Amino acid sequence: MAIRDGNGWTACGHGHRHWGRYGAAGLLAYAPCQPGAAPPGQAGTVAPICVLLQRRSWWGNHGGTWGPPGGARDSHESAVAAALREAEEECGLPADAVSVLGILRDDHEGWSYQTVIAAAPRALPVHALSSETSKAAWVAAEDVTALDLHPGFAARWPVLREALQPLTVIVDVANVMGSRPDGWWRDRAGAARRLRGELAGLAAEGVAALPESVPAPVLERWFPEFVLVVEGAARSIAAHHAAGSRDRDASGSPGGRLRLVAAAGSGDDTIAALAGDLEGRRLVVTADRRLRERCVAAGASVTGPSWLLGQL
Numbered sequence: 001m002a003i004r005d006g007n008g009w010t011a012c013g014h015g016h017r018h019w020g021r022y023g024a025a026g027l028l029a030y031a032p033c034q035p036g037a038a039p040p041g042q043a044g045t046v047a048p049i050c051v052l053l054q055r056r057s058w059w060g061n062h063g064g065t066w067g068p069p070g071g072a073r074d075s076h077e078s079a080v081a082a083a084l085r086e087a088e089e090e091c092g093l094p095a096d097a098v099s100v101l102g103i104l105r106d107d108h109e110g111w112s113y114q115t116v117i118a119a120a121p122r123a124l125p126v127h128a129l130s131s132e133t134s135k136a137a138w139v140a141a142e143d144v145t146a147l148d149l150h151p152g153f154a155a156r157w158p159v160l161r162e163a164l165q166p167l168t169v170i171v172d173v174a175n176v177m178g179s180r181p182d183g184w185w186r187d188r189a190g191a192a193r194r195l196r197g198e199l200a201g202l203a204a205e206g207v208a209a210l211p212e213s214v215p216a217p218v219l220e221r222w223f224p225e226f227v228l229v230v231e232g233a234a235r236s237i238a239a240h241h242a243a244g245s246r247d248r249d250a251s252g253s254p255g256g257r258l259r260l261v262a263a264a265g266s267g268d269d270t271i272a273a274l275a276g277d278l279e280g281r282r283l284v285v286t287a288d289r290r291l292r293e294r295c296v297a298a299g300a301s302v303t304g305p306s307w308l309l310g311q312l
């Protein structure tokens with residue numbers, strides 16, 4: 001294992017030549033086109049979004065075409081680490097400024113290209129920094145197809161376009177705990193803490209398959225934010241948890257996005273309000289039929305605890 005040991009040509013099972021001995025990865029970052037264009041939590045507001053693209057230098061592979069920054073993955077690197085590194089090296093996008101939302105994988109039998117989808121808080125300043133890049137720019141999503149696109153990116157753009165939306169999984173903690181007979185009734189706070197630990201792991205690892213009720217494209221992995229709504233005796237764990245904490249370790253793991261919300265009154269009211277107010281796709285995990293109806297009416301998708309527990 002060595003730095004930049006992925007640099008080199010290889011062949012895939014489809015008979016193509018590809019750059020990247022261990023595969024390649026790119027970063028598709030998106031942001032609201034104008035600062036302040038997307039007031040969070042305003043239901044029904046669709047702010048125009050921009051994606052960060054670069055134009056490849058003429059001498060390179062598919063020279064002159066536009067696509068997300070990306071390149072060869074090193075043998076020891078995850079797709080996320082490689083994509084974030086390439087975007088920083090080629091365009092100057094700081095890796096710690098974005099939230100990783102998912103990975104789309106193009107499998108070529110023995111070789112793959114993984115597009116890492118990430119949200120940036122705004123269209124941060126970018127520059128063409130490497131000799132492989134002649135230009136870096138935020139491009140409005142509706143203008144992307146007007147560019148001369150890299151053929152691999154052009155083929156996947158329709159799916160990627162659909163994925164440019166955050167996903168939040170809202171967990172009815174009491175209901176999920178109640179569906180698992182592990183002695184939770186003896187120590188509700190302890191059981192809630194256990195579940196929080198398991199979900200923090202899942203948030204970091206990502207989810208391979210969403211329930212069919214979620215209208216979202218199929219990705220290799222989604223990295224939703226988990227919002228755990230706790231009530232009653234389990235509320236005490238919220239005090240010991242730094243809200244909205246997000247860590248990224250040296251390996252480039254996207255880190256788990258998980259936060260706790262202590263319901264002041266009824267947990268159901270808090271969950272239904274979040275289901276209506278949060279930006280992007282919302283998936284509520286509960287078996288409570290009345291609550292499910294309220295969440296669907298608020299525009300969220302719903303699924304039962306067995307889906308969530310099956311991911312652990």
Ligand SMILES: [Zn+2]
Pocket residue numbers: 012013014015016017018108111
């Ligand atoms: Zn190929």
